[in-house]
Amino acid sequence: MKITVEANVHAPIEKVWLAYTTPSDIVHWNAASDDWHTTQASVDLRPGGAFSSRMEAKDGSFGFDFAGTYTNVVPNRLIEYAFGDRQTKVEFKEKPEGVAVKIVFDAETTHSIEQQQEGWQAILDNFVRYVEAQR
Template sequence: MKITVETVVAAPIEQVWAAWTNPEDIKQWNAASDDWHTTAAAVDLREGGTFSSRMEAKDGSMGFDFAGTYTRIVEHQLIESRFGERTLRVEFLDRNGEVTVRESFDAETTHSEEQQRQGWQAILDRFAKHVEAKQIR
Protein backbone atom coordinates (compact mmCIF):
# COMPACT_ATOMS: atom_id res chain seq x y z
CA MET A 1 0.00 0.00 0.00
CA LYS A 2 1.20 3.52 -0.83
CA ILE A 3 0.72 6.45 1.52
CA THR A 4 0.88 10.02 0.20
CA VAL A 5 1.39 13.23 2.18
CA GLU A 6 2.04 16.75 0.94
CA THR A 7 2.58 20.33 2.00
CA VAL A 8 2.89 23.70 0.30
CA VAL A 9 6.04 25.74 0.92
CA ALA A 10 5.96 29.50 0.27
CA ALA A 11 9.49 29.76 -1.13
CA PRO A 12 11.34 29.50 -4.44
CA ILE A 13 12.03 26.01 -5.74
CA GLU A 14 15.80 26.50 -5.41
CA GLN A 15 15.48 27.10 -1.66
CA VAL A 16 13.04 24.23 -1.17
CA TRP A 17 15.32 21.82 -3.06
CA ALA A 18 18.40 23.01 -1.15
CA ALA A 19 16.74 22.54 2.25
CA TRP A 20 15.57 19.04 1.28
CA THR A 21 19.01 17.92 0.12
CA ASN A 22 21.41 19.71 2.52
CA PRO A 23 22.42 17.61 5.56
CA GLU A 24 22.65 20.66 7.85
CA ASP A 25 19.10 21.67 6.94
CA ILE A 26 17.85 18.10 7.29
CA LYS A 27 19.13 18.01 10.88
CA GLN A 28 17.00 21.08 11.63
CA TRP A 29 13.64 19.91 10.23
CA ASN A 30 13.68 16.10 10.21
CA ALA A 31 11.60 15.21 13.27
CA ALA A 32 7.93 14.43 13.79
CA SER A 33 7.74 16.21 17.17
CA ASP A 34 9.73 18.50 19.44
CA ASP A 35 10.89 15.60 21.63
CA TRP A 36 12.82 14.06 18.70
CA HIS A 37 15.74 15.32 16.65
CA THR A 38 18.06 14.26 13.85
CA THR A 39 21.61 14.01 15.13
CA ALA A 40 23.31 13.13 11.84
CA ALA A 41 22.49 13.29 8.14
CA ALA A 42 24.39 12.48 4.95
CA VAL A 43 23.41 13.02 1.32
CA ASP A 44 25.13 11.83 -1.87
CA LEU A 45 22.58 13.31 -4.28
CA ARG A 46 23.01 11.30 -7.46
CA GLU A 47 21.40 8.21 -8.91
CA GLY A 48 23.03 5.32 -7.05
CA GLY A 49 24.12 7.67 -4.26
CA THR A 50 23.03 7.08 -0.68
CA PHE A 51 21.35 9.07 2.05
CA SER A 52 21.07 8.51 5.78
CA SER A 53 19.81 10.19 8.91
CA ARG A 54 19.88 9.29 12.58
CA MET A 55 16.70 10.17 14.49
CA GLU A 56 16.72 10.02 18.28
CA ALA A 57 14.43 10.87 21.14
CA LYS A 58 15.90 13.89 22.93
CA ASP A 59 15.73 12.02 26.25
CA GLY A 60 17.99 9.30 24.80
CA SER A 61 15.40 6.56 25.27
CA MET A 62 15.39 5.39 21.65
CA GLY A 63 16.59 6.12 18.16
CA PHE A 64 16.79 4.69 14.66
CA ASP A 65 18.60 5.09 11.37
CA PHE A 66 16.83 5.87 8.11
CA ALA A 67 18.92 5.15 5.03
CA GLY A 68 18.58 4.28 1.39
CA THR A 69 19.73 4.74 -2.18
CA TYR A 70 18.63 7.30 -4.72
CA THR A 71 17.20 5.64 -7.83
CA ARG A 72 16.12 8.70 -9.86
CA ILE A 73 16.82 12.42 -9.58
CA VAL A 74 15.39 15.21 -11.70
CA GLU A 75 16.73 18.46 -10.24
CA HIS A 76 14.03 20.72 -8.76
CA GLN A 77 11.33 18.19 -9.71
CA LEU A 78 11.73 14.66 -8.42
CA ILE A 79 13.69 12.39 -6.08
CA GLU A 80 13.00 8.65 -6.03
CA SER A 81 14.72 6.28 -3.66
CA ARG A 82 14.67 2.84 -2.15
CA PHE A 83 15.09 2.08 1.55
CA GLY A 84 15.11 -1.60 2.35
CA GLU A 85 12.34 -3.20 0.30
CA ARG A 86 10.32 0.02 0.26
CA THR A 87 10.27 2.95 -2.16
CA LEU A 88 9.84 6.70 -1.75
CA ARG A 89 8.88 9.25 -4.41
CA VAL A 90 9.20 12.97 -3.61
CA GLU A 91 7.75 15.41 -6.12
CA PHE A 92 8.48 19.13 -6.11
CA LEU A 93 5.70 20.97 -7.97
CA ASP A 94 6.65 24.62 -8.53
CA ARG A 95 3.65 26.92 -8.97
CA ASN A 96 3.73 30.71 -8.81
CA GLY A 97 6.45 31.04 -6.16
CA GLU A 98 5.12 28.19 -4.01
CA VAL A 99 6.22 24.58 -4.09
CA THR A 100 4.02 21.60 -3.33
CA VAL A 101 6.17 18.83 -1.89
CA ARG A 102 4.43 15.47 -2.24
CA GLU A 103 5.82 12.26 -0.76
CA SER A 104 4.47 8.82 -1.70
CA PHE A 105 5.95 5.82 0.09
CA ASP A 106 5.33 2.14 0.67
CA ALA A 107 3.67 1.54 4.02
CA GLU A 108 5.36 -0.69 6.57
CA THR A 109 3.65 -3.26 8.76
CA THR A 110 4.77 -2.26 12.28
CA HIS A 111 2.64 0.89 12.59
CA SER A 112 -0.88 1.62 11.38
CA GLU A 113 -1.45 3.49 8.13
CA GLU A 114 -2.76 6.47 10.12
CA GLN A 115 0.29 6.55 12.43
CA GLN A 116 2.59 6.50 9.41
CA ARG A 117 0.59 9.20 7.63
CA GLN A 118 0.61 11.44 10.73
CA GLY A 119 4.34 10.99 11.36
CA TRP A 120 5.41 11.66 7.79
CA GLN A 121 2.99 14.61 7.54
CA ALA A 122 4.37 16.12 10.76
CA ILE A 123 7.91 15.94 9.38
CA LEU A 124 6.78 17.49 6.10
CA ASP A 125 5.01 20.32 7.95
CA ARG A 126 8.19 21.00 9.94
CA PHE A 127 10.09 21.08 6.66
CA ALA A 128 7.76 23.78 5.29
CA LYS A 129 8.10 25.88 8.47
CA HIS A 130 11.89 25.54 8.36
CA VAL A 131 12.15 26.71 4.74
CA GLU A 132 9.68 29.56 5.23
CA ALA A 133 11.52 30.75 8.37
CA LYS A 134 14.75 30.90 6.36
CA GLN A 135 12.93 33.17 3.89
CA ILE A 136 12.19 35.73 6.61
CA ARG A 137 15.79 36.00 7.87
Protein backbone atom coordinates in the same frame (compact mmCIF):
# COMPACT_ATOMS: atom_id res chain seq x y z
CA MET B 1 -0.01 0.04 0.07
CA LYS B 2 1.09 3.57 -0.85
CA ILE B 3 0.69 6.52 1.53
CA THR B 4 0.72 10.15 0.36
CA VAL B 5 1.52 13.35 2.26
CA GLU B 6 1.55 16.82 0.72
CA ALA B 7 2.30 20.43 1.59
CA ASN B 8 2.82 23.79 -0.06
CA VAL B 9 5.96 25.80 0.66
CA HIS B 10 5.90 29.55 0.07
CA ALA B 11 9.47 29.84 -1.18
CA PRO B 12 11.39 29.58 -4.48
CA ILE B 13 12.05 26.09 -5.84
CA GLU B 14 15.83 26.45 -5.46
CA LYS B 15 15.49 27.19 -1.76
CA VAL B 16 13.03 24.34 -1.21
CA TRP B 17 15.26 21.87 -3.06
CA LEU B 18 18.40 22.87 -1.16
CA ALA B 19 16.67 22.65 2.23
CA TYR B 20 15.37 19.18 1.38
CA THR B 21 18.72 17.86 0.17
CA THR B 22 21.38 19.57 2.31
CA PRO B 23 22.48 17.72 5.48
CA SER B 24 22.98 20.93 7.50
CA ASP B 25 19.35 21.84 6.79
CA ILE B 26 17.91 18.34 7.23
CA VAL B 27 19.01 18.19 10.87
CA HIS B 28 16.83 21.26 11.58
CA TRP B 29 13.52 19.97 10.22
CA ASN B 30 13.61 16.16 10.12
CA ALA B 31 11.51 15.22 13.17
CA ALA B 32 7.88 14.21 13.64
CA SER B 33 7.56 15.73 17.13
CA ASP B 34 9.35 18.09 19.50
CA ASP B 35 10.73 15.23 21.58
CA TRP B 36 12.72 13.86 18.60
CA HIS B 37 15.54 15.27 16.51
CA THR B 38 17.97 14.34 13.76
CA THR B 39 21.51 14.43 15.07
CA GLN B 40 23.30 13.87 11.77
CA ALA B 41 22.53 13.48 8.09
CA SER B 42 24.45 12.55 4.96
CA VAL B 43 23.42 12.92 1.33
CA ASP B 44 25.03 11.65 -1.89
CA LEU B 45 22.36 13.02 -4.21
CA ARG B 46 22.69 10.91 -7.36
CA PRO B 47 21.24 7.65 -8.58
CA GLY B 48 23.06 4.94 -6.62
CA GLY B 49 24.12 7.45 -3.96
CA ALA B 50 23.36 6.78 -0.31
CA PHE B 51 21.60 8.89 2.30
CA SER B 52 21.25 8.55 6.04
CA SER B 53 19.63 10.43 8.91
CA ARG B 54 20.23 9.56 12.55
CA MET B 55 16.95 10.11 14.38
CA GLU B 56 16.92 10.08 18.19
CA ALA B 57 14.59 10.76 21.07
CA LYS B 58 15.86 13.90 22.82
CA ASP B 59 15.85 12.06 26.15
CA GLY B 60 18.29 9.51 24.72
CA SER B 61 15.92 6.59 25.20
CA PHE B 62 15.84 5.46 21.56
CA GLY B 63 17.33 6.18 18.17
CA PHE B 64 17.58 4.72 14.70
CA ASP B 65 19.12 5.34 11.30
CA PHE B 66 16.83 6.10 8.37
CA ALA B 67 18.95 5.20 5.37
CA GLY B 68 18.67 4.15 1.77
CA THR B 69 19.77 4.66 -1.80
CA TYR B 70 18.65 7.21 -4.36
CA THR B 71 17.22 5.58 -7.48
CA ASN B 72 16.29 8.70 -9.50
CA VAL B 73 17.13 12.39 -9.10
CA VAL B 74 15.86 15.21 -11.31
CA PRO B 75 17.09 18.49 -9.78
CA ASN B 76 14.32 20.78 -8.51
CA ARG B 77 11.69 18.22 -9.62
CA LEU B 78 11.98 14.66 -8.32
CA ILE B 79 13.76 12.41 -5.84
CA GLU B 80 13.10 8.68 -5.72
CA TYR B 81 14.77 6.37 -3.23
CA ALA B 82 14.68 2.88 -1.81
CA PHE B 83 15.07 1.98 1.85
CA GLY B 84 14.95 -1.71 2.60
CA ASP B 85 12.28 -3.19 0.35
CA ARG B 86 10.28 0.05 0.32
CA GLN B 87 10.20 2.91 -2.19
CA THR B 88 9.56 6.65 -1.87
CA LYS B 89 8.86 9.31 -4.49
CA VAL B 90 9.20 13.01 -3.65
CA GLU B 91 7.84 15.47 -6.23
CA PHE B 92 8.46 19.22 -6.28
CA LYS B 93 6.08 21.26 -8.47
CA GLU B 94 6.44 24.99 -8.91
CA LYS B 95 3.27 27.00 -8.50
CA PRO B 96 2.67 30.76 -8.55
CA GLU B 97 2.59 30.82 -4.72
CA GLY B 98 5.63 28.56 -4.18
CA VAL B 99 6.26 24.83 -4.38
CA ALA B 100 3.94 21.87 -3.89
CA VAL B 101 5.79 18.95 -2.28
CA LYS B 102 4.22 15.51 -2.58
CA ILE B 103 5.66 12.40 -0.97
CA VAL B 104 4.36 8.94 -1.83
CA PHE B 105 5.85 6.03 0.11
CA ASP B 106 5.31 2.33 0.68
CA ALA B 107 3.65 1.56 4.00
CA GLU B 108 5.29 -0.73 6.52
CA THR B 109 3.55 -3.26 8.76
CA THR B 110 4.70 -2.26 12.27
CA HIS B 111 2.63 0.94 12.61
CA SER B 112 -0.88 1.73 11.47
CA ILE B 113 -1.46 3.55 8.18
CA GLU B 114 -2.74 6.53 10.18
CA GLN B 115 0.38 6.64 12.39
CA GLN B 116 2.65 6.50 9.36
CA GLN B 117 0.73 9.19 7.51
CA GLU B 118 0.63 11.44 10.60
CA GLY B 119 4.36 10.99 11.25
CA TRP B 120 5.47 11.70 7.68
CA GLN B 121 3.04 14.63 7.45
CA ALA B 122 4.43 16.08 10.69
CA ILE B 123 7.96 15.89 9.29
CA LEU B 124 6.84 17.54 6.05
CA ASP B 125 5.04 20.26 8.03
CA ASN B 126 8.26 20.88 10.00
CA PHE B 127 10.07 21.17 6.67
CA VAL B 128 7.60 23.82 5.47
CA ARG B 129 7.97 25.83 8.70
CA TYR B 130 11.76 25.62 8.51
CA VAL B 131 12.00 26.75 4.88
CA GLU B 132 9.49 29.55 5.27
CA ALA B 133 11.30 30.84 8.38
CA GLN B 134 14.58 31.08 6.43
CA ARG B 135 13.39 33.93 4.21
